[in-house]
Amino acid sequence: MKIWGILSGNRSKMRGCPKLNKTMIECPGCHLKLPDCHLDLPDRTNASGECLQAYSDLMSYTVAKQDPEFIHQHVVDTYAAQHAGGSTRNITVAFGLIGLYLALEKGYNGKQVQQAHMRIAKTRKVWPRLEPPLQPLVLTVMDVLRAGTHGEKDTMIRKWMAAVWESWSDRHTWIRMTTDELLASSGNWRSGKRR
Numbered sequence: 738m739k740i741w742g743i744l745s746g747n748r749s750k751m752r753g754c755p756k757l758n759k760t761m762i763e764c765p766g767c768h769l770k771l772p773d774c775h776l777d778l779p780d781r782t783n784a785s786g787e788c789l790q791a792y793s794d795l796m797s798y799t800v801a802k803q804d805p806e807f808i809h810q811h812v813v814d815t816y817a818a819q820h821a822g823g824s825t826r827n828i829t830v831a832f833g834l835i836g837l838y839l840a841l842e843k844g845y846n847g848k849q850v851q852q853a854h855m856r857i858a859k860t861r862k863v864w865p866r867l868e869p870p871l872q873p874l875v876l877t878v879m880d881v882l883r884a885g886t887h888g889e890k891d892t893m894i895r896k897w898m899a900a901v902w903e904s905w906s907d908r909h910t911w912i913r914m915t916t917d918e919l920l921a922s923s924g925n926w927r928s929g930k931r932r
């Protein structure tokens with residue numbers, strides 16, 4: 738994937754980045770301000786290179802967990818939904834929001850969200866552009882990274898998910914309807930919690 742090429746290039750730049758760099762750079766997606774390490778801008782994510790690097794660090798944690806619930810999927814969806822606009826693809830934002838809806842309102846775990854994404858991907862829907870919400874976000878990827886223990890990180894992931902989902906409240910009705918319709922038309926759908 739393209740993201741990994743950018744991240745590996747940026748990782749070597751991070752090593753030369755002074756820890757107490759006074760110049761800050763704001764992420765265009767989540768508005769997180771981080772020390773400017775002059776990292777390359779990702780070409781398919783509306784984020785600063787510095788924010789994407791923090792996301793990569795968090796992904797290292799969630800991938801290493803190898804938990805059956807697959808919390809990693811929630812991190813991917815939350816980050817995607819929080820970085821709408823700019824160069825982020827429409828389908829990336831839509832799938833992020835669908836994942837948050839299924840997790841927070843239907844009780845899906847990450848594995849079940851992943852399976853729903855695969856079913857929806859087969860429907861070949863043309864996704865509209867979803868403009869990012871106007872209200873500022875309180876939580877970002879850094880709040881999860883700064884949480885101390887693994888348990889605290891996982892709790893913070895749930896808080897981050899809820900905050901990002903809430904910020905898209907204008908689109909909730911559309912996301913619920915679209916997801917339910919697509920899952921129903923792709924078969925193998927039972928309403929309510931799936932465990």
Ligand SMILES: [Zn+2]
Nearest residue numbers: 764766767788
């Ligand atoms: Zn960001």
